[in-house]
Each structure stands twice: as C-alpha cells, then as structure tokens.
Amino acid sequence: MSIFVSFILAIISSMLIDNVVLSRFYGICPFLGVSKKVKSSLGMGIAVVFVIILATLICWPLYNFILVPAGIAFMDTVAYILVIASLVQLVGLFIKKFSPTLYKNLGIYLPLITTNCAVLGVAQGNTDQGFTFLQSLANGIGTSVGFLAIIVVFSCIRVRLESANTPKAFKGLPIALITAAIMALAFIGLQGLFSGIQL
C-alpha cells in the first residue's frame, strides 16, 4: 500500500472510527456549548481544525528534536499548552485585525479553543503513542476534521430538535445528550473498518 493511500486511510480512521468526541469524549464543552446554531458550530469547527493542525505541526518536532534530546520530555504538557495558547491568541489577533465578519461570528468563542482538551489530547496522544511525523499529521487532520463534522451534524440535529415535539422533561440539554449517545453508538458500528494501517 502506498504511503499516500495509508495517509488517507489513517485520516479517515481517526475521523470516523476513533472520533475524538464520540469515542474518546474530548472536546465535549464546545460540542455541547456551541452547537445550538449551525453557523457558530461551523466557525468553531473550522477554528479548531486550524489550531489542531498547526499545533500538531509544531508540537511533534518540539518534542522529538528539543525536549527529548534535552532530557526534559516531562515538560511536554507545559510546552504544548504554551504552543496552543499562543496559537489561539495569534489566530484571534489575525481574525480581529483582518476579518471583522468572522470576528463578529466567532469573537467570543475564540478563547474557548484554548480550553478545548481535544487540541491538547491530539498533541499529547501523538507523542504518547510514539507516532512518526506523518502519522501525527494524519491523526491531527483526521481528528480535527472529525470534530468539525460531528459538531456540524450535531448542531443540525439540535436545530431540528428545537421544533420537535419533545417531552417537557427532555427539552434542551437532556435530549441533546441522548442524541449524542445515539450518535456515539452509531459510530461504534464503524470500528474495525480498517486495521493494520502502516505509514
């Protein structure tokens, strides 16, 4: 199998089979908090994609070429948090300066990306599982696009649920959590789609 095919399969695998929200339960805060409207969930998802991919590109070389040779690999979490927080501030600064429309839609949600544990989880997972750079990149792209897809699909369902005839006790967050649980069950069905992917 060529590297390109393996790369694509690894992206699809971490996007659907090992979905960050539904199978690892990372990033639940924005998943529930910013999924009431499709537009804001799309903006949040795109910002998370950007930050996760950039954080992956920076954190893997930082760990393998600087922290490990220096013997301070135990400082990885601190370094990753600094990288992610700086990236979020820089992305926010760029949006604030050059894209007023996007800032208007996303401005108050931007700082939430720093507290999205999916971003830190991807960077930490890449090093904990000893991924190569290509595997880390595939994992970063797959995870972030998986997050984007799930939050958008979930917000579409929530918009429809608002007009549905839901029992009073289930209105709002309870029915949203039940929906998320059913989605997680549906995604379990995809497990075993690919196996033994080597990059």
Next chain:
Amino acid sequence: MSKEIYLVIGISVLVLLLITFIVSFVLYVKTPAPKGCEDMKISEEKCASCSHSECSFYKKEGQE
C-alpha cells in the same frame, strides 16, 4: 552536541514560547475590535446552552 547544550536550547525554547504567548496576548488585548464589535453582548440564542464560567462575557454579565 553535549547534553548541556541541548538542555540550554530546550529551556530557551520554553522561555521563548512563554514570551510569544505573553506578547501575542498583549497584542490581542491592545488590538481594537472591528467596527460594530466594540461592545459585543451576550446573545441569548448563542449562549443559552453554554455555562463556561471562564468566558469573559459570562463574567461581564455577572458583574453587572
């Protein structure tokens, strides 16, 4: 290269990251908000389901 040099480089990179964060944070705070976004208020439809207590808008509303 000896391990000491790697250690110095590693610590320098961490300090550099910290400085980058502080500088980017200060620049973000000092950059004026775009026209029409100067006084963004909590949108009931957007924020109703969120209880993120660290959100700056959540705090602002709580103080008023």
